[in-house]
Amino acid sequence: MKDTNTETKPDKVGTTEAAFLLNISTARLRLLLRQGRLKGAEKVKRLWVIPLNAWGMPEITPGRRGPEGTWNKRFRTGNTFIHVLRREIDHNRDHGTSFPAISVKQGDRNDRCHEVEILGNCKIVYRPHKPNRSQAGGARLWIETEPDVEIIRKFFLDVELEEDKPQEFG
Numbered sequence: 001m002k003d004t005n006t007e008t009k010p011d012k013v014g015t016t017e018a019a020f021l022l023n024i025s026t027a028r029l030r031l032l033l034r035q036g037r038l039k040g041a042e043k044v045k046r047l048w049v050i051p052l053n054a055w056g057m058p059e060i061t062p063g064r065r066g067p068e069g070t071w072n073k074r075f076r077t078g079n080t081f082i083h084v085l086r087r088e089i090d091h092n093r094d095h096g097t098s099f100p101a102i103s104v105k106q107g108d109r110n111d112r113c114h115e116v117e118i119l120g121n122c123k124i125v126y127r128p129h130k131p132n133r134s135q136a137g138g139a140r141l142w143i144e145t146e147p148d149v150e151i152i153r154k155f156f157l158d159v160e161l162e163e164d165k166p167q168e169f170g
Contacts, residue, residue, distance in 0.1 A: 011052055018050045018058045037061045080151055081105040082116055082143040104151060113153035120149030
């Protein structure tokens with residue numbers, strides 16, 4: 001399965017995602033909505049629908065007073081983190097299951113899969129005394145890639161691969 005997260009962007013978002021993109025709290029975003037400062041935002045029943053500009057960001061009109069806003073004005077991107085889920089591996093071994101044991105975290109997405117193909121530069125990071133707190137439990141070992149590196153996630157059926165057959169790589 002090919003990751004198309006960066007290729008297809010939505011043209012409208014809700015308040016939570018708009019606040020994340022702008023790097024402000026949802027309370028601040030709701031205040032800007034009440035003041036009518038988000039261009040093209042409209043309320044549909046009880047929910048706000050906020051359009052994105054060509055860069056994938058909500059547009060805010062400048063205020064009349066105070067300092068200039070400090071929110072993000074560009075599309076927010078972040079590195080991709082790939083973790084091997086040791087507890088899932090132990091569970092599969094103990095119960096004869098084959099649940100996905102690899103976690104791929106890109107922005108606010110966190111997908112699990114059986115195999116990951118990284119099409120670009122990456123690095124393996126081991127920090128025994130400074131774990132990565134962005135993951136539950138604080139991972140101490142992970143693979144990290146830049147935002148523009150393509151990640152291909154693969155999933156297997158519930159049947160195990162035959163161990164006696166050689167696996168092809170590449």
